[in-house]
Amino acid sequence: MLNVVVVGAGTMGTVHAEAYQRMTQARLVAVVDIREDVGTALADRYGARHYLRLEDALLQEDVQVVDVCVPTYLHRGYVEQAARAKKHVICEKPIALTAEDANAMMEVCAREGVRLLIGHVVRFFPEYQRAHHLVQLGAVGPVGTVRTFRGGAFPIAWNDWYASADKSGTLITDLCIHDFDFLRWTFGEVARVYAKSLWKQAFNRMDHALVSLRFSSGVIAHVEGTWAAPSGFRTAFEIAGTGGIIQHASDEATSIHTDLRASESGTTGVAVPESPLVKSPYQVELEHFIDCLITGHTPLVTAEDAYEALRISLAALQSVQTGEPVFLREGLQ
Numbered sequence: 001m002l003n004v005v006v007v008g009a010g011t012m013g014t015v016h017a018e019a020y021q022r023m024t025q026a027r028l029v030a031v032v033d034i035r036e037d038v039g040t041a042l043a044d045r046y047g048a049r050h051y052l053r054l055e056d057a058l059l060q061e062d063v064q065v066v067d068v069c070v071p072t073y074l075h076r077g078y079v080e081q082a083a084r085a086k087k088h089v090i091c092e093k094p095i096a097l098t099a100e101d102a103n104a105m106m107e108v109c110a111r112e113g114v115r116l117l118i119g120h121v122v123r124f125f126p127e128y129q130r131a132h133h134l135v136q137l138g139a140v141g142p143v144g145t146v147r148t149f150r151g152g153a154f155p156i157a158w159n160d161w162y163a164s165a166d167k168s169g170t171l172i173t174d175l176c177i178h179d180f181d182f183l184r185w186t187f188g189e190v191a192r193v194y195a196k197s198l199w200k201q202a203f204n205r206m207d208h209a210l211v212s213l214r215f216s217s218g219v220i221a222h223v224e225g226t227w228a229a230p231s232g233f234r235t236a237f238e239i240a241g242t243g244g245i246i247q248h249a250s251d252e253a254t255s256i257h258t259d260l261r262a263s264e265s266g267t268t269g270v271a272v273p274e275s276p277l278v279k280s281p282y283q284v285e286l287e288h289f290i291d292c293l294i295t296g297h298t299p300l301v302t303a304e305d306a307y308e309a310l311r312i313s314l315a316a317l318q319s320v321q322t323g324e325p326v327f328l329r330e331g332l333q
Helices: 011-021 036-045 054-060 072-084 099-112 126-137 158-163 170-174 177-187 281-295 303-322
Strands: 002-007 026-032 049-051 065-068 088-092 116-119 143-152 190-197 208-215 220-226 233-241 244-249 256-260
Touching (some): 002 011, 011 065, 054 072, 065 281, 126 244, 143 177, 177 303
Parallel strands (some): 002 065, 026 049, 143 220
Antiparallel strands (some): 143 233
C-alpha cells in the first residue's frame, strides 16, 4: 500500500483523488491546495487531511507518492520539491512548458532515485488502445495518412490560467499534445512539423490549431484541436492504410469502427465496437502507475515519452510563429 498526497484540488486533482479512493494498492492521505475551502472540501470527501503547503504535508504524513495536478507552469517546482524529499512523482501532462524545465524535472528525479510518471491518459482509453493494437498487428496494412480531432469549449479554471500562453502553452501544448503522444506511440518518431493556429492573432478566449506531422516512416498525420466550440467536448480519429480504415468518434454510440478490405480468401471486413471500461481511464492509468512503482516495471508511458510529446508541441508553436516547417529529425523516407 502506497500513501499518496494529491497537489491541486481542481478538476484533475478531484479526478485523481476519486480514483485513489477506489484502489486497493494506494491510499489518499492528504490534499494540498492554497485555497482553504476547496482543498478542505476535497480532503474531507475522501477522509484525507488538507494542507496549504506541500512541505507541511510531507513533514506530517507518511507519504510515498506525490501526485501533481496543478497548472502546467507550476509543475517543475512541485516535482523538484517532491523528488528532493525522496518521493515518487506522478504528474499530469504536459510534463512542462519548456524543454529546459522537463529536463530539469527528469534529472532531479533520476538524481534522487525516484520515479517520474507523466499522465498521458489517452494511451489508457480503450478506443485508442484498440487502434494502436490494430496498427501494430498490421490490420489495415501500411498506413499512409491519419487525422485526429480533439476539443470543445474554452476551458475555465483557477486564475483563468488557460487564457495565458505563458501558463498553459496554448491548446497546442495543453490539448493537442494528447494526440501527439498517441501518434508517436503508434507510428514512431516525428521528423517534421508544420502548424497554424489563432495564437497571437484573434485569440479572444478562443483557440484553434491545425498541425501537420510527417513521421520518419513516411506516415502523414493531420492533428486538429479546438477551444472554440460553443460547448461540449469530443474526440475523433481516422487511420487509413492500404488494407482499410480505423475510425473513432466519441459522439457516436459506437466509438470505434474497423473496416478491413476482403482478404484473398474472400472474408469480408467487420465493424469492431469497443465498450466503455467499467473503470475510468484515469483510474486504469493511476493503477498502472502505482503497480509500476511497487513492482519496478516500466510504465506504458515514460517521462522520456512525455518529453518527446512536448518537443513536438514546441516545434508546432515555433512553426506557428515563423510560418515555416520545423525539422526534428533528418532522413525522411
